[in-house]
Amino acid sequence: MSHTAHIRSHRKPRRSASSIVVRTGVAGGVLSTLAVAGAAGYANAAEAEPVTQTLELPTLTADVATQVAQSADATxxxxxxxxxxxxxxxxxxxxxxxxxxxxxxxxxxxxxxxxxxxxxxxxxxxxxxxxxxxxxxxxxxxxxxxSTITGSSSATGSAASIVSFVKSQVGKAYVSGATGPSAYDCSGLVQTAFKQVGISLPRVSQDQSTAGTQVSLDNLQPGDILYWGSAGSAYHVGVYVGDGMFVGAQNPSSGVVERPLSYDQPTGAVRVL
Structure with missing residues (x-):
């Protein structure tokens, strides 16, 4: 008996040729099937119409630009x-x-x-x-x-000086606020006349109408101050010069004049001298 008779061989057993052939046939059939299927799929894919999808993106048209402009105009x-x-x-x-x-x-x-x-x-x-x-x-x-207006007609002393002065001013102009020597208003003439004899009178008619002693119109003397209106609120003054006459700066159209008392009857008189 050989010494190797009981030693198992280390080689794998060979497969039979028929088994290999069968397996090869199966594999080839599978591959053929896959190849046919793949070819058919490719052919079908080639024959089918391609599927497309269009995406509409917003574009800035002329209408949109007009709307934007109109919005700006409206704002x-x-x-x-x-x-x-x-x-x-x-x-x-x-x-x-x-x-x-x-x-x-x-x-x-x-x-x-x-x-x-x-x-x-x-x-x-x-x-x-x-x-x-x-x-x-x-x-x-x-x-x-x-006449109800009586009294002395002749002036003496200071009264004569006053009478002489006012008569010498007749014909000169009337200017509101003026006190001479070329123009006067009514109270300016009276004040300047009495200044000639050293007597200082108030400037305005209202005050001059109460500057002396009140006398009645039937007892006038030359040099008395005549006033029109009431005492203390007179609106016009003049100087009695005797013989029923007075001198006064009347108005811008008349100037300084000598007139009879009947021309414009005074309402009262005061005596300073």
């Missing part, structure tokens, strides 16, 4: 409208303020006009009274009655 117009409205509101406020000021001014003018009319009415009433008195005097003169 600008709105801003302009706001600004215009603000200007109108400011103008309305200014107009209301001006209207209020005009109303206040109109009220002031109306009040001033009312006062002027009242003063004119008072002066008209005073003139009417003087005219009535002149009518009475004229009637008395026509019946031979003596």
């Amino acid at each position: 600008q117009q709105a801003a302009a409208n706001y600004e215009l409205q603000a200007e109108r509101d400011a103008a309305a406020a200014s107009a209301a303020k001006q209207a209020k000021a005009d109303l206040a001014e109109a009220k002031q003018k109306a009040e001033a006009k009312k006062k002027a009319q009242e003063e004119a009415r008072k002066q008209a009433a005073a003139r009417a009274t003087r005219n009535a008195e002149r009518t009475v005097l004229a009637a008395s003169a026509s019946t031979g009655a003596s």
